[in-house]
Amino acid sequence: MENKINILDDLTINKIAAGEVVERPSSVVKELIENCIDAKSRKIIIEIVDGGKKSIRITDNGIGIFSSEVEKSFLRHATSKIKKIDDLYDLYSLGFRGEALASISSVSKLEMITKTKEEPIGTRVMVEGGKIVLKEPVGCINGTTIIIRDIFYNTPVRQKFLKSTHAETINISDLINKLAIGNPAVQFKYINNNKNMLNTPGDDKLLSVVRSIYGKDITENLIEVNYECNKFSLYGYIGNNNVYRSNKNLQHIYINNRFVKSKIILDAINESYKSIIPINKHAVCFLNMDIKPSAIDVNIHPTKLEVKFEDEQEIYIELRDFLRRKLLSSSLIGKYETYE
Ligand code: ADP
Ligand code: MG
Numbered sequence: 560m561e562n563k564i565n566i567l568d569d570l571t572i573n574k575i576a577a578g579e580v581v582e583r584p585s586s587v588v589k590e591l592i593e594n595c596i597d598a599k600s601r602k603i604i605i606e607i608v609d610g611g612k613k614s615i616r617i618t619d620n621g622i623g624i625f626s627s628e629v630e631k632s633f634l635r636h637a638t639s640k641i642k643k644i645d646d647l648y649d650l651y652s653l654g655f656r657g658e659a660l661a662s663i664s665s666v667s668k669l670e671m672i673t674k675t676k677e678e679p680i681g682t683r684v685m686v687e688g689g690k691i692v693l694k695e696p697v698g699c700i701n702g703t704t705i706i707i708r709d710i711f712y713n714t715p716v717r718q719k720f721l722k723s724t725h726a727e728t729i730n731i732s733d734l735i736n737k738l739a740i741g742n743p744a745v746q747f748k749y750i751n752n753n754k755n756m757l758n759t760p761g762d763d764k765l766l767s768v769v770r771s772i773y774g775k776d777i778t779e780n781l782i783e784v785n786y787e788c789n790k791f792s793l794y795g796y797i798g799n800n801n802v803y804r805s806n807k808n809l810q811h812i813y814i815n816n817r818f819v820k821s822k823i824i825l826d827a828i829n830e831s832y833k834s835i836i837p838i839n840k841h842a843v844c845f846l847n848m849d850i851k852p853s854a855i856d857v858n859i860h861p862t863k864l865e866v867k868f869e870d871e872q873e874i875y876i877e878l879r880d881f882l883r884r885k886l887l888s889s890s891l892i893g894k895y896e897t898y899e
Contacts (some may be wrong), residue, residue, distance in 0.1 A: 570689045573635055573665035574714065580662040583721065584611025584710055585730040587667075590659035591705055592738050595619035597640065597652045598703065601761060602746040605735060609752070610727030612710060620702040623675035626682040629694065632671075633686055635661040648853040653817055665689035666717070667710045673703040688713045732756060733808075736772050737818045740811050740845055743768045765795060769845055773809070777802060777843065782889045784846070786881050790874060791850040797828075797882065798843030799889065803836040813847040814855060819866045824848070827875050831882035848878075 567575070581587055588611060595603045598621030606616040624632055631637045638657030641647060647655065663669060664686040674681030681699040685692050711718035721727065728751060739747040739759045746761030759771045770778045781796035798809075812824050824846075832842045856867040868874050 569635070570665065573661050573689050576635065576658060576662050578717075580658055581666055581710075583730065584615060584727050585734045587611065587615055587663050587707055587710065588617070588731050589734050589738070590654075590663065591615070591617045591707075592735070593653035594659065595621055595703070596738070596742055596745060597654050598622045600702065600745060602748070604748045604750070606750045607728070607731055607752070610722075610724035611707075611731055612721055612724065612727060613708070615707040615710075616704065617706075618702065618704040620700075623678075623681070623701055623703055624671075624673045625675055626678060626680075626696070629671070629673065629682050629684055630691060633660050633664050633689070633691065637661070647857075650852050650857075651815060661689070663707060666712075666714050668708040668712065670706040670708070671703065672697060672699050674699050674701050676701045737811060739768050739772065740765070741813045741816050741818050741847070765845060765847075769796065777809070781843070781845075782885065784882070784885055786885075788877055788881075790854070790870065790877060791848050793846060793848050793878070793881070795844065795846035797846065797886070799886075800835050802843045803832075803840040804843060805840060807841050809843040810841060811845045814857075814866050815849055815852065816847060817857065817866075818864075820864050821866055823868060823871050823875050824878065827879040828882060830879045831886060835886055 580590065584607075588605065588607070592603060592605065595617065598619060600619035600621035602620050604616075604618040606614075606618075608614045634657075636657045638655060640652045640655045640657075641650065660669075665688060668688075669686040670683070671686075672681060672683045681697045682694065683697040683699075684694045711721065722730075732749070732751070735747065735749050735757060739745075739757065743759070743765045744761060744763040745759075747757060747759045749755075749757040757771060759768045766778055766781070769781070777798075780799050780802040782799055783796055784793060786793040795813075802809075807825075810825065810828070812819055812821055814821070828842055828844055828846075836842060850868075854869045
């Protein structure tokens with residue numbers, strides 16, 4: 560019967576859904592680190608082998624998962640972060656869809672070791688292709704370690720489309736930089752093929768993180784911004800007229816500490832730099848906008864990269880005008896040429 564309608568089983572559903580959340584190794588790294596941050600970790604260690612294609616190991620010192628809850632964490636739509644849709648309007652966690660662990664574990668071999676401070680002993684589980692194949696008690700410290708091996712081992716087509724180790728590594732490094740910049744109070748340690756790539760101090764200073772990643776050539780040319788209006792507050796650093804780039808790699812935009820792609824914010828920044836940096840060059844910025852969760856919608860795409868504002872136009876104008884005033888009044892500017 561050609562037109563018979565099948566109801567898909569959970570494993571199949573998870574594998575299909577994984578296509579949205581788990582595009583490549585860096586998406587796994589993103590989801591796992593975001594979980595560490597949501598679990599109130601103060602230190603996160605990321606160890607990558609072969610661009611994440613061979614293994615990804617992430618260790619945190621967060622709240623851990625109770626032994627009795629471990630199985631649930633791998634179910635689709637299972638989350639400790641929201642209970643009902645209204646909770647989205649008061650959401651400060653990075654996750655809420657309860658899809659990442661279900662998706663990741665359905666397309667890889669996953670090992671989790673986790674312990675809460677309330678329990679005397681931890682739990683170790685192995686999940687392969689979405690099935691729990693082992694669960695045992697284990698002695699370990701508080702927090703969670705997740706190891707992903709052989710990503711896409713059971714989806715050969717996806718595996719074939721993985722990029723070179725070099726390309727995947729660049730993606731992962733870029734992503735870790737973004738997450739570290741968004742979370743200066745968290746210490747990040749990133750090791751790639753046994754090589755130390757990044758150490759941030761976790762001293763809650765944005766400038767320390769930027770210095771760890773980009774060095775003092777950048778930090779010496781930044782202007783601190785701190786602004787509050789009735790729509791939002793803004794904190795971070797913007798480049799003076801001595802630093803700009805021909806690409807957008809040094810434009811880091813965050814909303815409520817979540818890094819986002821926001822055309823509105825980028826347009827406001829570009830506009831405010833008019834005649835201060837050359838046309839076709841891009842300003843350097845590390846900016847976090849705090850805004851009440853009910854004024855934005857982060858639930859547009861599973862990767863939550865896009866954000867929609869309730870009052871786009873007002874935010875654009877307020878931001879552009881503030882940045883412009885800040886740039887023109889900054890003592891670092893003044894010798895700037897006018898670029899028409
Ligand atoms: P979400 O983050 O959207 O809630 P996930 O599938 O990423 O969904 O995770 C499912 C649940 O597993 C989380 O809600 C959380 O309770 C638990 N969890 C996942 N990772 C960690 C971690 N590193 N530390 C503590 N709990 C975690
Ligand atoms: Mg998550």
